[in-house]
Amino acid sequence: MTPSEPSHCPKCHSEIPGDSPGGLCPKCVLEGAAATPSATSTGHKAGSPPSVQEIAPHFPDLEVLERIGTGGMGAVYKARQPQLDRMVALKILSHDLAADPSFTERFNREAKVLARLSHPNIVGIHDYGTAGPYCYLLMELVDGVNLRQAMQAGRFSPAESLAMVEEICSALKFAHEEGILHRDIKPENVLIDSKGRVKIADFGIAKMVGEDDRPDVTLTLRGSVLGSPHYMAPEQIETPGDIDQRADIYSLGVVFYEMLTGELPLGRFAPPSQKAAMDARIDDIVLRTLEKERQARFQSAEEVMTQVGAVAERPRPPAAPAPDRDAGGTAGSLSSATLTGVSLAILIATAILTSGSIFSYKVTKVIGGIGLSLSAIVAIVGFILGCVALTGIRRSGGRTSGLGLAVFGTVGWLILMIPMVGSQFLMMPMPGSGGGISFGPWVLIVFLILPAFLAAFVLVRTLRRWAGGVPREDGGRDFPGMGRGLALVVLLALAGPILLLTIPRFLPEPEVGMSHAERQVEAVKRESERMMAAWEMNAVVESSGMNWHRGGPEVILPLKIHDSFRAEFRLALYDGKGNPKRYSQVGPWEPAQRRTRIRVEDFETCRLHIGTIIDSEEVHCGIAALVGSTGQSGFMVADTDFAEWNFNVPENQRLDVPLATAGTYEATIARLEEEVDGKTELNGVLRLEVRLLER
Amino acid sequence: MPEIKTFAQSGAQAFHTTRWTMVMRARGDAPEARVALGDLCEAYWTPVYRFLRREGRDEDESEELAQEFFSRLLSGQAIDKADPGKGRFRSYILGALKHFLSDRRRAEGRQKRGGDAIIESIESRDGETSPEMQLPDAGATPTDAWFDRHWALAVMERGLITVEKSFGETAKKRQFEVLKPWLVGDVQGLSQADAAAELQMSPGAIKVAIHRLRQKFGDAIRREIAETVDTEEEIAEELRYLIEALQAD
Known part of the structure; x- marks a missing residue:
């Protein structure tokens, strides 16, 4: 066990002699023993x-x-x-x-x-x-040691202290809820068992042995025996008859401080972070538990636990011991920091999602919806958290960093949600007004985003002054300039819609000479064209390089058609240059018909056709037909051209036929491939057209 | 001696009377006193052996001489000559050893280096602390301080062994090895978190374990010293003296 090289004692830094037992510095070891x-x-x-x-x-x-x-x-x-x-x-x-x-x-x-x-x-x-x-x-x-002994075994790291305090809080919270005060929280009464669990001893014993009978505990002999007054809340010494749970919280604060710094918070003591490197938020918690006035303290053990939990859960790199900071308000900076971080992250995410949705309807529908509801929730949560934070900041007299962020979290973020939500709704198709209103981005900026930002700015400023507790020149009201601010906000919020409604050129041109029914028909037509564009694109992309004969690609086409229309489906075959080559009528479709799923085996009975085209001029392999059925009877493929096709139905291939009256429709399509020099090339696309027949 | 009661925890009622007290009372006559002295001599064989080595003898010779010294001690010759009633066991051993060596030199009729030193008789010595005894050739003959330092090391080693044994074998032993460095106190450079990770214990449990280890070690050291002095005050004093002896090196 004797070290081969001379090493140095980590404590006294002197060289450890080679003949020292256990390789330990003998002097320090024996001194340690003498100290025990x-x-x-x-x-x-x-x-x-x-x-x-x-x-x-x-x-x-x-x-x-x-x-x-x-x-x-x-x-x-x-x-x-x-x-x-x-x-x-x-x-x-x-x-x-x-x-x-x-x-x-x-x-x-x-x-x-x-x-x-x-x-x-x-x-x-x-x-x-x-x-x-x-x-x-x-x-x-309890098989273990008390906190005093544990502290002698080594200073607690901030993280360990937080964990200890959380457990102590849990016990205090429980007891306080049962109406029991400890009255004598000190390291000697905090036990740690051999598994490291915290156990608080001597709950309420102080009262039992009659602390109430002795008004001045510090002066009686009993008082000095009872425990060090250092852990007692000021009111516990001054008015022992009138103490509540906040006295325990003070004592907890002393223990917390001692765990972190190894010292008692006596006189004008320094915040813990000046004594050792730690998260500055711990200062806020410790100082607030040690407020001389119990009104300024944490009001319940649960509050302490929440704050401690928040710091423990998201540890920040320790700040270097900082110059003396005003031990002012605290809750604000903590909660506002948390909520603002979350809010900002989601704000950015939503902004991306929303802007994306302007360009792609599909994205709007799928992701935009999620983003919207998510950001709405965050806005509301942010509002509530912000209110809490602001109250805390105001109570502390505004001596808190993070005020601006807290205010932003409360109102700014909520207002910024308005253009986001607004733009989402405006981009959606509205059946009653002849299709979606198409806004240019500048319209959005001028009428929604800009006013919202202005409103946010004004509100944030007003609220900041209020929460900051800045003394006002004219005194009196709690909400300086609130009335003016609110009026401006309302005005700005109304400005957009009013302008939109009064200036007709911002609205889409109404189609002259069309009846309402015709406009609806047009809307559906446009809608279907738009969807087809997307579908077509998908079809091309997704079918490339796949082998039809092995099952073929399947594309799900979402169709949304108002169910008071009849529509006609038509299959069209296009060549590589985009010119239509062949059509196949597959309608009409009755809205009353429900969606049916047809399997390929059923085709014979349904008289539907599927197969490979062998054109007279060139070989187009891999074309499919589809189509609908009323269920048992099915309906016919109108175009006789299909009869010329050479059917080659892969076994068990499923064909989904969309016949729902509303909702998502499915259609199976096929690609048009061409064999050039023995190589298969994608040469065209099959397009499904939806034509409206009558209302 | 009501203070000594604290050591009754170890279960050995014999500690009410220290082994050394027993030896002294019996003046080496009673058989149990002989056994007690034997135990003590076994415990402090190392400092004596080192002392002999330090005087320039080789391993075999030192060992032989230590053997002879202790057997003479146990046979009661030295006890009779010295008055152990006044000295600490540590002082007594050193005094007896010097006696033994000078007797031997005289008997062999050859004065080794340092043989012309004035050797104080053990009777004249102050029992409380070891007197400074200046030997002309300190390089060859170890000083009292040197001996005391090695005595302290022996006490420490015995304390460590006792604690280590109490950890037993296997997993617990590992705990001792990992936590041992904390015996010197709370040290900045040592990471309790690392130790906790290595032993798969929670940070709180580590603190409990370290505290217990120190407690055990402290008790072991005190018990070790308690075999040679009587009261709790004397134990504390002897411990302080041993710490000083280590510094004197």
């Missing part, structure tokens, strides 16, 4: 706690093994319950029963409440009562 208090030596200051021999006769059901600790509240013994074969901790309260006859009653009352506290982070109470001259509590035995 003997495990069994207990504080003798608290008088003389009863010895094991003294108490054992009073507990016939227990095997009292040894005393494991003494404190102001009493002594703790390790004991075994032979019946249950488990180890327990027996706490004997140091209280002179004779001196205080009302104690037993209070003890029983309090213990009953405490025994109900069942939480993984709270040392459970199995039993309580009086035995001989002793009041005792039988508790869960």
Whole structure:
């Protein structure tokens, strides 16, 4: 074990002699041993706690093994319950029963409440009562050390501290909800078991042994025994009769500070990040738990837990110890930072999606919809979070960074949603108005985006002043300039639509001389043409290089046709130059007909045709026909040209025929291929035309 | 001696009376005192052996001489000559060893280097601390401080061995190896997180384990020293002295 090379002690940096046992610096090791208090030596200051021999006769059901600790509240013994074969901790309260006859009653009352506290982070109470001259509590035995000892074993990293505090908060939250205050949170009462779990001991014991009876705990002998006043909230010392859960939160803050820095927050103490490198957000949390005024503190353990959880979940690189910062408001910067980050990310995503949708209807439908609902949710969540953040900032007197972002998250983002949502709706086809209104991008910019930005700007500015708590010259109202701001916003928001409605040239030209029904027909026609364009493109792309005879490509064509129309489908065969070569009538289609799926085997009975074209001039292999059916009877392929085709139906090939009255229609198409010098080339496309016959 | 009760935890009631006390009371006569002295001598064989080596002897000779010294010690000759009632076991051993060496030199009739040194008799020595004994040729004859330093190392080694044994074999032993460096205290350069990862323990559990290791080691050292001194105050004092002895190197 002796190191071959001379190494240096990591602690005192002196060279470790080669003959040192274990390769450790002997001086530091022995000094360490000297610094360790003997495990069994207990504080003798608290008088003389009863010895094991003294108490054992009073507990016939227990095997009292040894005393494991003494404190102001009493002594703790390790004991075994032979019946249950488990180890327990027996706490004997140091209280002179004779001196205080009302104690037993209070003890029983309090213990009953405490025994109900069942939480993984709270040392459970199995039993309580009086035995001989002793009041005792039988508790869960925590096999571990207390936080004081753990801190001596090594400074806690910020992440470890956060995790510890989260667990402590969980216990406090639970107890506070049960109406129980701890009253004596300090490192000695925070136990860590051998698996690293946190267990809080001595819940409410301070009250049990009668803290309320002693108005000035720091001056009485008992008070000094009870625990260090350093962990007590100011009000706990000043008005011990009037304390609430916020006193525990203060004590927790002291423990938190000590864990992070190794020091107590005394006097004008520095924020933890000045003592060690850590996330600056931790400062905010610690300082807020240590507010002298309890109104300014976190109001519940849950709040602390949420904040701590947020920091722990998204750790930031530690800021270098910073110059003294004003320990002002805190919640704002935290929540606004979170919400703004999320908002911005989704804002960008939505912007991309929305702009994309202007150019592609398909994208609009598929992705745009998702983006819209998503961003709407984010806007609303952002609004709520922003309100919370702003309240926090305002309460802190505006001494918080991230104010602008919080305000943006609250209102700016919501307003920016308007043009996004608006443009989405305007790009959609509206059957009643003769097709979709086609806006130029500049229309969108002038009438929607620009006003929205202006409105956002005005609102953000107004709200910022309000939340920042900037003193106003004219005093009085809480919302300076709010009225004017709101009026401007409403005006701008109305401007767009008003302009659109009053200036006709911004609206699409109405087709002169057409009846309403005709316009509807036109709309459907346009719609179908548009869809066909997309479909055709897809067909070309997707069918290239595939072999028809092996099953053929299948393209799903979404058709959306108002169901009060009759339509006629026509198959057209185009050559490579785009000229129509052949048509095949496959309609008319009755809206009442439902979508049918026809399999190739059924073709004979349906008298539908599918096959390969062998043209007289050139060979076009791989053409398919399709088409619809009314179900059992089916309908005929109108074009007799199909009869000339040489049918070659691959086995079990499925042909989906679209016949729904509304919704997505499916059609199977085929490619037109040509064999040139033994090589198959894509030479044309098959197009499905939809023609409207009558209303 | 109510303070010593704390060591009763180890289960050995014998520690109420330290082994050294027992040896001294019996003045080497009682059989159990002989056994106790034997245990002690076994424990502190190393510093004696090193002392002999330091004087310029080779391994075999040193070993032989150490063997002879202890067997004489155990046979009671040295005890009778010295008054162990006043000295610490450490001081007693050193004194006895010097006696033994000078006797031997005289018997062999040849004065080795340093043989003309004025050797203080053990009776005249202050029992509390080792007196500074100036030998003319310090290079050849180790100083008291040198001996005390090696004594301290022996105490430390025995403490370490005790703790290591308590970890047993296999997985627990690994824990000892990994956590051992923290015995020097909380050190910046050592990462508890790494240790936690290696031992697959949570950071909290590591802290618990380190605390326990130190506690165990501290107790082991104290128990080790408690075999040679009586009260808790003396234990603390001896420990402080040993730390100083290490610094004197």
